[in-house]
Amino acid sequence: MIRSKPVRTWLPAVVVAGTVLAVLPATTSAQSAPECAPATAGGPIWVTAECVDPDYAKPVIDNEVDLTTPITHRKVTGHFEGTDKRFAIYLPPKDQWQGRFYHSVYPLDDENVENNITGEPVLAFGAAAGAYTVQTNGGGGYRVDAAASKFAKTVAAQYYGHTGSIYGYVWGGSGGSFQTTGAMENTTGVWDGGVPFILGNPQAIPNYFFIRALGSLVLADVAPAIADAVAPGGSGDPSAGLDDAQRTVLTEMTKLGVPLRAWEDYEYLLGLGASGTPAGPAGLLGFGTQVRLMDPNYADEFWSEPGYLGTEQSPLGDLLRSKKVDREVGITQVLRDGEGTVTGVTIDDVPHNPAGTALDFTVHTAEGATGESTLNGTLDAASNSIVLADGNPPEVLAALEVGGKIRIDNRWWLALPSYPRHQVPARAGLYAFDQYRNADGTPRYPQRPMEIGPAISRSVTGGGTWNGKINGKVIAVCNLLDADAFPWDCDWYSEQVRAAGNADSFRLLYNDNADHIGARTSRLVGYFGVLQQALRDVAAWAETGRRPPKSTVYDVRDGQITVPNKAAARKGIQPVVEWEIGDNDRIEVSAGQPVDFRATIQIPPGTGQITATEWDFTGSGDFVDRPFDAKEHGTVRVGQTFAYDRPGTYFAAVRVTSQRDPNSAFERVPNLARVRVVVR
Incomplete structure (x- = not known):
């Protein structure tokens, strides 16, 4: 059912010809409201609950409509006068609302929540969690989202007849994590917490795309062998059989943070097309054009001056010149x-x-x-x-x-992949770039006139500086197989928060067997259930002081993040699955011989119970739910028997799900374990 409503006047407001142009906090008049301004000279705009952003001072409601799909709610849409910025507010029925809202951000999203980049039921989850939902077509930065969130509080207060505080939480992934950290560092009184996920860092763009492009140029032919080495039951030595140029590039990629286990999906990692050839600038080098505009002399100097691969007398330099x-x-x-x-x-x-x-x-x-x-x-x-x-x-x-x-010529497209060598950060702490330094800390290679990454990241954060000075509770969610936003980024930001003295208001959750996109192959699990639980936890933390589970415990070495094998040691909220077959994740049997699969499931203390186990014996991705003996606490052992009728190599998997509330349709936290089965 759809029922449209006429434009309504929200008070207190500035009204011209019956149209709402600006809504101010109830304690503020149009004459006394301060203008939002930088907290420091030349810094980003500091947004408070009381100030009015001069660029987004006049919100206009264009339409209100009552909808019954995907849930019953009222959708309020509008825009900010004089801009192309739009917003939508999704208000569930009063008996569902519990005094909070969730606000999703991403640079390429529009204001319609059904187009949210996650592709998940954002609106239904928000309502189930007692929240109304806000979304804009904000693009870069946090300012329009802050203005929309403040306006939405007034809309919601009148709709629900609410006179108390309204709590708010901003969340976003990838580019949206830039916006979320910018929001939490540069506003107060707008949001009470945030959940940035699959974080980047100020040097991630364009360098992460370019280092993968270097891998595509040099390692495409040997990528299947690397994938086999890092897969369950593989040799564990991805460098075996590589020549000097190939070994150099693999080491450089690994130290910069490309997860070694992500090589199992080398087609995605290297941006290979269906033919197995590099996909080119439309894929990994999407930022090539921008770098060419900002650093127009790079290619000429790459091919003519010392210190660049274009002139370097090395196996890798020789290889690049042979492709010119x-x-x-x-x-x-x-x-x-x-x-x-x-x-x-x-x-x-x-x-x-x-x-x-x-x-x-x-x-x-x-x-x-x-x-x-x-x-x-x-x-x-x-x-x-x-x-x-x-x-x-x-x-x-x-x-x-x-x-x-x-x-x-292809001079630019051969030069760009090694651009990270010439972008050593002036900012301390971005340790994965230390491979490009000499022992005394000076850069090993010539440096370009400017650092491109911070310039790009500032445009996405809205001028935010990644200083870790968060205002509210923050739970970051990151994935160990992320080949787009490398896992060490999250550790780096955690250190910024700690150095700023805000560690008590921060948690970091790492997900194993998850990447940037989601469960797009049977090797991966989705992570939206973790985000949902993090959003519920950050709300409880901000509103009641109930502290969430501990951060994931991990180790960092040479750009790689590793986690303990036992859930009690790993902590976080993801269940852990281990095979009971020894240390090499490999089984060899004859065709027709039954295989007795056994696995142990552990749950971090205080994070719920196992609610599902699913099995896929062939690696086809067709998981079948199997019963198990549920236990709320401790260890769960599961087992199945299967016989393979023909020789081959298979990757069997067991996928498990845990939940804090087993009756909820949301907050389902998955993990899996895989084993190589060689059938003779």
Whole structure:
């Protein structure tokens, strides 16, 4: 059922022609409300409950509608006058609301919660947790979200007839973690806590994408062997059989934080296309264009000056030079469509691109190189042509004529992957970059004129500085197989919080067998249930003082995060599963021989009970629920017997779920264990 409501006037408010333009806190008048301003000269805007953000001072309600799907709620939508920023407030019935709200943030989300980047039932969970939900199309920063959250409190107070405090919690992952930390460090009285998940750090973009691109250039051919080595029952030595260049890159990637176990999904890790070749700038090098604009001399210096791989006399330098394409070709025909529009050109020579990288095209006139312009297009080797993309400027198209020259090269796309070597942070503590320092702390390689990462991260955080000075309770959620936001980022931010004196208001939860995206393969588990439990825990912490479970215990070495095998030692909230088959996670049997699978499940103290066990004996991803003897505390032992009817290598798995409240439809915390079964 849908029932629209007319625009209503919320008080206290500034009203013009019957339309709400601004809502102020009940204790503040339009004349006395201070303007939000930086707390320090040149710093980010400091937002309080009382101040008015000058950029988002006039919220306007566009529509109210009562809906019954996916749950019964009222949806209030609106915008901030003079901006393109929109908001939506989702209000469950009064008998469900418990005085709080959850606010999800992500740079690419719009205001409609059904488009939330997590793809999960955000609205239904919020209502089940006694919260209304807020979301905006905020983009970078925290300011518009703060303005929307403050306005939503007034809307909710009138809708529910509520006169007391309303608690709020901001949460977001990946780029949204940048926004969440920016919000918790630069506001007060807006949100009472936050749950940033799959955190980055100020140097993560673009360096993490580029180091993976370096792996794609050098390690694509040996990636299956690396994957086999790190898989359950593998050799455990991913460097075995690698040459010097390959070993150099694998070591560099590992020390920068690429999880070794993430190599099992090497196609994703390396951005490989269906053909097994690098996916190019549309994949891992999505920030290449931005770096080219900010550091336009990099490629020229990479190929000409000492200290760069383009000139380095080493096996890796030799390999990159062998993949270099840099050739001038002649235009033999200008191709046009039926309306005379230039669509491409044929050329007299098609260079081979051994790296499979993107190519740049630079146009010269037929009379000589009086100037040059970049041509946007793609090389079609089969037809000896360059097919033009849309958007080429008229002056570039006019330079295309028979006899003209086009320079084809991949200089930038071979240079960018080693960019992290030249971005050693000036800021102390970002220890994974220490591999690029000499013993005295100075950089081993030439450094570029600016650090690109902090400039990009400031645009996403809204100017936040990652100082760890959180205002409220924070539970960070991070994943041990995350190849996009490396696991050590979370340890680094935990150290910022500790150094700022806020460790008592912070928890860090690591999830094993989880990555950046979710359960997209049978090797992985989802982590949204952990987020849900963290949101409930941070609310209880802020509202009642009930402290959540302890942070996960872990170790950091050479950019890699490891956790104890026993749940009581690991802590956190994720159950732990161990096979009872020895230390190498490998079983060898004959076809037809029954295999007796046995595993032990442990639950961190005080975090609930096991509610499900599922088995997949072949690695197909088809998990089947099996009964077990439930125990609320202590250790649960499970077992199944299975016989394989044909030879091969299989990865059997048991997946388990724990819950604090077994009657809840949410907060389901999964984990799994896998074992290699070699059938002769």
